Amino acid sequence: MAEPLLSCRDVGVRFGGLQALSGVELSAAQGEITAVIGPNGAGKTTLINAISGMVQAQRGVFRLGADDITQAPPHERSRLGLVRTFQNLEIFSNMTVLENVMTGCHARLRVPAWASLLRTRASRAMEKTILNEALEVLDFVGLFELAKYQARDLPFGKQRLLELARALGARPRLLLLDEPAAGLNMSETQVLADLILAVREHFRLGIVLVEHDMDLVMRISDQVVVLCFGQVISRGTPAQVQRDPEVIAAYLGDDED
Amino acid sequence: MSVGYRRDMRWLGGFLVVLLLAPPLLSNNYYLTVLTMCCLNAMTAVGLSLLVGHAGQISLGHAGFYGLGAYTTAALSTTLGVPVGLSMCAGVGVTSGVAALVGLPALKLKGHYLAMATLGFGVILSILFNETVEVTGGPSGFTGIPRLSLFGVEFSSDLSVYYLILAVLGLVVWLSFNILHSRVGRALRALHTSEKAAQAMGIDIARYKLFIFVVSAAFAGLAGVLYAHYLTFIAPASFGFLFSVQLIVMVVLGGMTSVPGTIAGAFFLTVLPEFLRAFENVEILLFGAILILCMMYLPDGLAGGSRRLGRLLWKKMVVRAAKDEADAEAGEGGNG
């Protein structure tokens, strides 16, 4: 098989005296869904932050396809095709739903700034392209009717979908989802699960998601990586990981002997 | 979004027409001077509103850029005999260059620290204007600046200068609308709300902050060069911290994100001292009081206030109409 889409080798992250991650290895292939799970404080979000560049890893190498992104700033990584969503929603509340997704297309569909300043024909044509692409994504995700609404007026569940749609606007090679189901009820989570699978089918990208919702994880993941106290303690298919006694101990505590 | 753009363009057209036709209606040439100053202040304020209202940054030293443009063109055209058109371009260029130099390190700061950096920068420039007497003429000012003349055409009458400045203001507003309704505008609004998410979308926030900082400084410098050749006399007192504050107030009063609102704020704040002049000693006092009251009772500025007023009147009209209808029906029912 070709080289993995995302490869993280020997990742170490330190905050002052706290070693948040050490020796973490992670690979994700195109078309594959990898879930990162673990008890609270295990370092899952730190890992996402390190992969996306929001946090500087003291050790480790990150590769996206053939590119070494270890030193790249966050917006660079995004331009190379690594896009993330956020655990606490970070939608652009001062824009409409449509504008949010159009902003998602920012890195991909470009015109020089002076062309925007002078509103050249090229920049106007690009605006049209961006608009249509954004509408397509909204349609895919199921938010088409809400395009003109202010993003802040949407109910929470729909805002989560918007954040996903915005990330899709960037046509990422690798999508990082940070607790996408947080705050969603069961039926919303079902919709999300189906959507993630549909995204994988339609866009043929790799997905890495951090999640607490075990049903979601077990249902859609191809590969599961378990973090505990900043280290990988188990790796495998959902079924394998479920049975791993170390994982059970990490979540439930040791058996009383 | 082209719908919003067309609406803004219509507003701009109407605004320009009104100001085009205004001069003959003014009874006094002095009022033309005030109107011209309104336009110049609006030019600077609009630039600032892009930076503060849309991109969510702060600059408490923007008067410095205004002054830098003015003094650069004054020194070049008067002392060195450079043709006015060229010295004006140089004025805008120097202002933009300095903004780029200062902006690079400064925009890494946030909130109160950025406010302080821009404030300090403005104060430093203000002191430089006062102290480098050989270049700027010092506190007593710089006199003898040549009048506006471009491509050999001298704008000798106040009216012709007014129309030129109005045209430039129109250009500045058009450019601003272009920015706002483009992907650049979205990038700015994005980094205003969430720098993290903007970065995640591939937006290089440092570059965009610098871009809009330089653009807003350039607009201020442009207003400054026009100001210098319009009044033919400039003094450091006009470019100090107080004016920087007034510019911020124009933006906030206008409702932060509304360009027409900012222009309204600029006009209001330029005209207000003229009214207050009649009150002489209490002028400063009244200015402060009006500022406080405006901020307390118009939290989202004139734009927001007028929107709320409009909605209130609309509601009153609707309620009135419904009441009339109900009365009419009741009357008929009684008769029938």
Add this chain to the structure above:
Amino acid sequence: MDQASLLQYLITGLTVGATYGLTALGFTIIFNTTGIINFAQGEFVMLGGMMSVFFMHALGLPEPLAIVLAVAGTTLIGALVERLAIRPVRDCPAINLVIITIGVSILIRGAAMLLWGKDTFALPAFSGSAPIAFFGAALMPQTLWVLAISLLILAGLKMFFSRSIHGKAMLACSFDPKAAALVGIGVDRMVLLSFMISALVGAVGGAILAPITLTSFDVGVMLGLKGFAACILGGLGNPFGAAAGGLILGVLESLGAGFISSAYKDALAFVILLALLFVRPSGLFGQKDGKRV
């Protein structure tokens, strides 16, 4: 460069720096309790000096009484400012509040100009103006008063914040107003108290410095700006940093005036500030911004 001149500059710098420090403390107290930067702080300092002059010359009161009344009067004005201009709009966006404080500063300045004109005034030194010889430099007795009183206020504030229940309550408000309210702290009252304390501290600073630097209706602007700069220099929100920042700013300014040029000394203070901010954005003693994503 001889030692005597250096010492002289140092003394001058510390004296002025003490006022910057007190002004900066005022900024810090209000910022810590409310998160607002009160741009009218400089005017409280101005009022301390100007009202002292007024009470002495116009009402013929003895100097100590005049100063006490001036400080009391300014404290009252601080309370009025909070009640009338700040409390009604406490939930406004920050920039609106900043502009309101700027409006207040303009208002106070305008009133001062109306009442007392544009002249500069002198306040007599507390214990005479015969300089004391000090290692070759001339030490004004007033300088000793300034430094002593500033230290006293600093010590007093430290005790207030760490020992008294009101002080601790104010600190609680700065950390988390909602939580503070939940445990029964009257946040409104704390905010009022913070404005009164800041006004008091500022007024004292103005009164003790006035004998040395003269006072007029518009000294507040530059003092306010420099006080704010001192705050940032020491790390916004850190009272010790504010006091230290004020002293450092005063000394650097004085040395700059001595060695480089007195015309540019104001600019020098800000140049140093900018240089510092570019290198260490959180100030000398501020905490690095370590927010979690």
